[in-house]
Amino acid sequence: MSKRVIFHIGHGKTGTSAIQKFMVNACKDNRNFAYAKTARAPDGGHHTLYSANHDTYDLLLQEITQCNVSNFVISSETGLPNMRHFSQQNDYKFQFFSELAQTFNVYVIYYVRNHFDILESAFLQYIEDSDKSFYRDLCSGDNEIIELARHRFTERYFNPGIDAKDWINNAPTRQFDYFSNINDFWEPLLGRDNIITKVYNKDSLLSRDIVTDFLSLLSFELDLGAREKIENNITPAFLKLPRHFIYDASTIEKVKYTFAESAVKYAKRYLNTHDAKLLTKGF
Incomplete structure (x- = not known):
């Protein structure tokens, strides 16, 4: 049987850290x-x-070729989704x-998430990574800080300095154009049957757990018994403030103007009925 090479190209905020920590162990x-x-970085992601430069890709090809296993996994939420x-x-x-x-x-495993959830x-x-002082103020629930956060959110993803039709083509907004991410790069290379995709949502995940679900998609058994306990990575702001x-x-x-078309096209081509409803909720 030919070796399987699996690229897990999950976005940040779709359980990627939990998957990567498990895979390392x-x-x-x-x-x-x-x-x-x-x-591979110290935290487990690629x-x-x-x-990476040409030499790194040569080393990776050499590692894949020489590794005497039937399944080879690479995981990154940075760059690979919108390669x-x-x-x-x-x-x-x-x-x-x-x-x-x-x-x-070669297969791609791609977890996507409802745009209203993942953008927030x-x-x-x-904000937590780049401006800890502002983040602490935001977690206090002050209405003026919330309004300022909304302004910064708009500036980050929907730049008022460019035409609205171009928002989806500019970083960082473009990474969430799920349909183009797969349709413009991965599917032409691998074919539709080698694209495995689901919506990151507790109502869609096997046993409501991302690692368990990921392993089910790999279609080979791993021992979950030795799994280290990984705490839910809940954004601290949500302990004080409501979702959305x-x-x-x-x-x-x-959000609707920018992502509705991509989300609907993605749902129709790549998702089952249940996941399609989860992805397009709100559009």
Whole structure:
């Protein structure tokens, strides 16, 4: 049987850290799969792979080829989901993925999330990482701070300095164009049948757990018994503030304008009926 190579290209805020921590520990004593060592960061993710140089891709190909396992896994929420922006046809990255697909059974596992949920969660993570003082003030629930946060949210994802039709084509907003992420890069390389995708939502995950669900998609058994307990990565602001507090009527319309078409197209092409409803809720 040909070796399977699995790229987990989950977005941040879709349980990727939990998956990566588990994979690092599980691969130590398992002969059924390998978790790439090339370009792996200390926290377990392959975050720099999207921007790595030619030598790194050569090393990864060598590791995949020489590794005596039937399943090989790479995981990154950075760059790989929207690789269409970081690789052009016939550059060394594109050639790497193309050669890989011709030699092995290559799959993509892609967790997406409802846009109203992921934009708010990603923004709060960004604020927590970049402006801790403001984040602490926001967690207090002060109405003036909430209004300022809404303004900063709009500036980050819906830049008033550019035409609204171009929001979806500019970073960081463009990463959430799920349909283009898959349709413009991964599907032409791998084919529709090798794209495995679900919505990150407790109502969709097996046993309401991201690691359990991820393992079910891999279609090979790993021992969950030795799994380290991983606490739910709940954004602290949500302990004080309700979900979707960042949205007012204006920002809701901006999200709809920017992402509705992509979300609906993605749901129709890549998701089952249940997950399609979860992804398009609010549009």
